[in-house]
Amino acid sequence: MPTSKRWGFTLVELLVVIAIIGVLISLLLPAVQQAREAARRMQCSNNMKQLGLAMHNYHDTYKKFPCLCYLDGNNNPSYQGYSAFVQILPYIEQGNLHEQLRVASSNFLNNWDSNSTIQNLRAIKIDAFVCPSDTTFPASTAWLANGPGCNYGLSFGATTKWNSLSNQNGMFRQQNGAQSQETRMADVTDGLSNTMMASEHLVGDNNNNSLMNGNSSEPRIGSDPGWNPPQFPTQTQLNTFGQTCQGITTHNSTNGCQWIAPIPTQTMINTVATPNWKYPDCQITGSGFSADRDGIFTPRSRHPGGVLAVAGDGSVKFVTETVNLLTFQCFGARNDGKPVTLP
Template sequence: MTKRSGFTLIELLVVIAIIAILIGLLLPAVQKVREAAARMTCQNNLKQLGLAAHNYEGAMGQFPAGATQNASQWAFSFQAQLLPHVEQDNLRKLVDFTQAITLGSGGSQTLNPVHATPAKSPVGLFLCPSDAGPVLYQNNSADWTPNNYMVNMGTGVTVQSLANANDGIVWYTSKLRITDVTDGTSNTLLMAEALRGNNIQTEPASAPIDPLRQYASFGGQGALLDEATCATATRWAGNRGRSWLWGREFNVCFTTTHRPNQRAADCARSGAGFYKAASAHTGGVNVLLCDGSVRFVRDAAWRAASTRSSGEVPGEF
């Protein structure tokens, strides 16, 4: 009689348990490899934007303004002006810079129909692969595609709007050259990443659903915002980085009022306010300096690095 060999039930369970343990050990390693690759892609995106900004400055004699102004409308972003320098000339041709981006008066959020196609056209270079935020936003029946890479609007301490000159790199009518960055291009931030909003507006609410993806939103005009005012908020907006095309502060800018990834919610009134740099990377954010280099910043000397001519020496990031 032939004796058949095989696994006992206990042996089978032991093998399954070992496999489960191995998978449990392997998955975090795979996730770390994926995040490392995503972080490198994010850094490369910023390097490409830095090269584009330098090419623009060389061709035009100045960095792009924070946003173009046309017929007193909020208009086209720093990022949109870089399109010809990031191999997006076909998309650039769809943008009619001679027509206002919005209809209505002041800060209207009604998209001019002539810009409907570029507004909803995604640009992979403007998106961090680690951010799982929305890839399409709707507002007043218009579609907008988002942006993760924000340009430096300074500290946000005394100037909180693109409408006025600030201590950073951009405002609406800025015409800064590299030579205006007297703190040194290797010591001054040009761009940094931020998490896209969660596309949710909550009101009334005493706290945001996610302080990294929503900010306190106040209507009307008023004095400079501060922590005490922001603590009274009951309306929270989730439209951070909603559009790479539209040059509003919440879409395309950051300030260093808050530290990177600080859990305190940002705060704004009619666009003006402060907006932090933030990321889905562990422990910090990727930043682009004015010399075109990219670094991963945790916290050190954060506010000093946003000013272009204040005489600080930020030291090592």
């Protein structure tokens, strides 16, 4: 009887092929991850571009940029007012949400926790305020932590004083009693292209019992460094304060949860320290909700090497972690007389 040959792989050949495929996959995965991050970063850049355009459209309508905080009519604390992001909702295709908030708050005279309707509205996720590179703020039923997430903050400048008009040198300012303090383009004397409008921050994990690992915007609760004046601190002053804060574990973890709240770590950042500062963000004293206190709330992101920022002219820039401290501080100030061009 004729015999037939049977073709196939030996066990050794099969193992070699599997090993080669494994090596190729290991080489391919970083490239895939980089491609995904590039796509996420592009989406984040588009979000910031839309934020800049919305601010310009608001300015075209009202001849001024929105105030950082619009207080309600019941003399409640600043954190219960309404953020500038609420004011630009009609300019990011969220006019219906803005109108619902206006009606539910009696034309913004009642704070953002005054009734269940506002609580439900503020929990609506707005993709334009969320960077896809960051994690998602954990869902919560707590009355102050039921936010949908917010990764962008408007700049109040190179100062730790978030609620002091005399020190706020950024593009956006706080309200002074019943008098709102909006900024006009003409007030940005350093030039719109040389002044930061907004940048990124990271969401927390809603867990005050343990610190997040790695790069985080969770503010530690420290002590007053006693800077005088509180603008443009030196690198030595920052290092001393940062080292003190690094040893503190008490912190807030609800950062980046509310686009409606007009306070640092929610809808505000400052440019006191460089992006992704090696020390943790730190507020000077304790607070009732999140970080409604003075402190360092520097831009942070999950993008490798730096953060995205939108300038006053609406252009989006990538600011590296290695940017010169004074250059970055001046980029955050609207009228310090030192216009800078980022590398």
